[in-house]
Amino acid sequence: MNVREIANLYRRHTRHDHAALPEVDALLTLADGETGTHDERTLGDVGRYGLQADLLRFARDLAPESARLGVHLEQAFDQRSATHRGDRHASRATPRRPWLRAAGAVAAGLIVAISVWTSRPERVTPQVVAAKATTAGNTGDRIFAALERKGATGQSGDRIFQGEFAPDRIFSSTSGG
Amino acid sequence: MSIDPALRQRLHQLLADYGTKVRGLIESHGIGQYGIDPADIEQEVRIRLWKALERDRNAAFHTSYIQRVVLTTVIDAIRAANARPHEPLPESDESGATAFIEPAPGPERTASGVEDFDRIMACMAELPERRRKAVALHLQGFSLREIGQFSGTSEEAARKLLDRGMEALRERLAVTGFGEVDERT
Numbered sequence: 001m002n003v004r005e006i007a008n009l010y011r012r013h014t015r016h017d018h019a020a021l022p023e024v025d026a027l028l029t030l031a032d033g034e035t036g037t038h039d040e041r042t043l044g045d046v047g048r049y050g051l052q053a054d055l056l057r058f059a060r061d062l063a064p065e066s067a068r069l070g071v072h073l074e075q076a077f078d079q080r081s082a083t084h085r086g087d088r089h090a091s092r093a094t095p096r097r098p099w100l101r102a103a104g105a106v107a108a109g110l111i112v113a114i115s116v117w118t119s120r121p122e123r124v125t126p127q128v129v130a131a132k133a134t135t136a137g138n139t140g141d142r143i144f145a146a147l148e149r150k151g152a153t154g155q156s157g158d159r160i161f162q163g164e165f166a167p168d169r170i171f172s173s174t175s176g177g
Numbered sequence: 178m179s180i181d182p183a184l185r186q187r188l189h190q191l192l193a194d195y196g197t198k199v200r201g202l203i204e205s206h207g208i209g210q211y212g213i214d215p216a217d218i219e220q221e222v223r224i225r226l227w228k229a230l231e232r233d234r235n236a237a238f239h240t241s242y243i244q245r246v247v248l249t250t251v252i253d254a255i256r257a258a259n260a261r262p263h264e265p266l267p268e269s270d271e272s273g274a275t276a277f278i279e280p281a282p283g284p285e286r287t288a289s290g291v292e293d294f295d296r297i298m299a300c301m302a303e304l305p306e307r308r309r310k311a312v313a314l315h316l317q318g319f320s321l322r323e324i325g326q327f328s329g330t331s332e333e334a335a336r337k338l339l340d341r342g343m344e345a346l347r348e349r350l351a352v353t354g355f356g357e358v359d360e361r362t
Contacts, residue, residue, distance in 0.1 A: 002359035003343070006297060010316040013294040015210070021256055024248045028241060033326040043327050047313025051211055051255070057318075058206045059248055062199070066243035069195045073230070074238045076187045 015050030022052045031059035180231075188230060196223045199247055208251060212258030221250045293355065300349035308342030315339050 026042040046052045180188070196219040203215040225246050229237040236242050301309050307328070314324045325335035347358045 001293075001356060006358065007316045007318065009290060009294055010297060010313075011318065013291070014317070021252050024245055024252060027248060028244055030327055031244075032241075039327070039329075043310055043314075046327070047310050047317060050317065053314075053317040053319070054206050054208055054211075055248070055251070058202055058208055058251070059244060060323075061202055061206070062244050062247055063240060065195065065198045065202070066247070067240040069191060069243055070238040070240050072191050073188065073234075076184060076191065077234060 011050055014048060017049060022055060027056055027059055030056055031063065192223045192226050211255045213251065213254040218250055218254055222247050225250060296350065296353050296355055300346055300353065303349060304342055304345055308338050308345065311335060311338040312342040312346055
């Protein structure tokens with residue numbers, strides 16, 4: 001008898017001699033080639049029982065296909081998510097009615113301008129309030145008051161209004177020539 | 178988790194392809210001889226993986242998780258098959274025709290085959306544990322590389338363990354009257 005015949009005999013008789021089914025985790029640990037705490041017992045059972053040896057071989061050959069499936073599943077979910085995101089971006093980027101978009105922009109600008117105007121900070125201190133109260137009665141219209149002061153003092157005020165209005169040169173030259 | 182129809186169809190296709198491969202592996206490894214139906218396993222694996230995807234899709238992406246689902250399914254099926262009462266063999270009909278043609282008993286099916294096996298087991302039991310494990314794994318058909326990987330040693334160390342173990346086994350078998358064991362495999 002040679003070693004091959006001994007191996008055949010051994011496998012034939014150990015195939016249906018399984019006292020206990022293997023623990024899945026222990027079998028996977030062995031299949032991955034990792035050493036764990038209960039590997040020795042599982043390893044002994046794999047050598048002793050044909051079923052466990054067959055399952056270990058099966059688990060090892062299952063690994064590449066399982067890894068491939070995991071990658072494919074992940075890709076399927078990722079691709080689907082990317083498609084959904086693309087759809088959302090596209091719907092946001094493409095205006096359905098350009099005139100509506102322009103009108104919306106104008107309205108938004110108006111709202112911003114009004115809100116800025118109405119929310120200007122106004123510092124109201126007690127001194128300001130008191131000054132307003134004392135001057136409210138005798139200042140009157142500041143424009144006319146300034147004209148009156150100008151006439152009284154003879155000081156030069158606004159150069160534009162104080163400037164002598166020279167006659168129009170164009171018309172004077174034509175009339176003079 | 179809601180899965181839209183297009184994605185659902187793609188996932189079902191992936192699981193179907195994987196199930197077919199699992200079935201092929203079960204058949205090629207002879208797991209069917211332990212009383213399970215590869216087609217049933219294929220179907221059950223697809224159902225369990227689909228439920229896992231619905232429950233927690235991230236977990237279902239891991240290789241070890243997928244392997245665990247398949248192995249658990251197979252072992253559950255073997256356990257159920259072992260628990261089932263064996264169907265009695267049909268008896269010969271009244272005409273006396275033989276229902277089955279018994280294969281001619283080969284040397285491994287005879288009583289001497291059992292005796293030889295018992296002798297081998299007795300001799301292996303006398304080996305040191307590490308050598309015994311290396312010999313047992315070798316007889317189960319694992320390569321030196323696999324034996325080294327399972328034992329946490331190098332391939333060279335596994336070879337030394339196996340050589341010494343096989344040598345000791347041959348010597349013991351010769352002593353018990355087993356006859357000479359040819360080293361050829």
